[in-house]
Amino acid sequence: MRKNRLLTILFAFMLLVLAACGNSDTKDTSAAKEKKEAPKPEPTEMILATTTSTQDSGLLDVILPIFEKENNVKVKTIAVGTGQALEMGTKGEADALLTHAPASEKAVVDAGDAINYKRVMYNDFVLVGPTENPAGVSGSDIKAAFQKISESKAVFVSRGDDSGTHKKELGIWTAANLKPEGEWYVSTGQGMGQTLQVAAEKKGYVLTDRATWLAQQKNMPDLKIVVEGGNDLMNIYHVMQVNPEKHNMVNGKDAEKFVEFMVKPETQKVIEEFGKKEYGQSLFVSYTE
The missing domain is CATH 3.40.190.10 (Periplasmic binding protein-like II)
Structure with missing residues (x-):
């Protein structure tokens, strides 16, 4: 009789332990699920x-x-x-x-x-021009290059959009005591990528930042860098x-x-x-x- 009672108590205890574990697992699972499903704040x-x-x-x-x-x-x-x-x-x-x-x-x-x-x-600015280089510009003197382009009336394509590149270009013309005007001077009013495309189509010269040129040059086999490296081109x-x-x-x-x-x-x-x-x-x- 005593033995049966002891077995009954042990069995009841085991049931309580199992129930407690089950509740704990349920709580842990619910907490994990709740944590997993917590919405991410909107950016x-x-x-x-x-x-x-x-x-x-x-x-x-x-x-x-x-x-x-x-x-x-x-x-x-x-x-x-x-x-x-x-x-x-x-x-x-x-x-x-x-x-x-x-x-x-x-x-x-x-x-x-x-x-x-x-x-x-x-990075730096570079002067890009047609491979045949009709104005015969080269080296690192950007003001001298602009002078030759102006004298030869070779096509020059400007962004004309008040961008940093456009401001730099205008500054070079001013430093060279030149005022670009005439049919040879083309203003696009567009970004650097589009302006490079226009220069390629018209076989003209264009001032560009080196990064955009490197990223775009594969699409413009008839253009090349003709002037680079000057201290005033940073x-x-x-x-x-x-x-x-x-x-x-x-x-x-x-x-x-x-x-x-x-x-x-x-x-x-x-x-x-x-x-x-x-x-x-x-x-x-x-x-x-």
């Missing part, structure tokens, strides 16, 4: 106004997905000329700016429309955020994150490596302060 949105060269070169396709994933941000890119990008900043129509016209950028910063202004990278890019205190509708929080992302060592390494495998050289060189 915030940030507007980046930038020059067409960062898009045409393919750089943005590499770095923006990294930033978006790290910060749960969806970036809307507006690739225009630097002048237009900076104007968007002065109107509070963008959150962050990535451009390459230092003098114009400084004016925007000095006016208080942009803050957190940092140097990011550089092309410096800066990043900045639009001032949220002056423009209260901008996304200052994510814009600040983007500026810091662009200058951190990991991103700088990505920039430095971009293009090496495909083109045998970096399309941009890291250049932080």
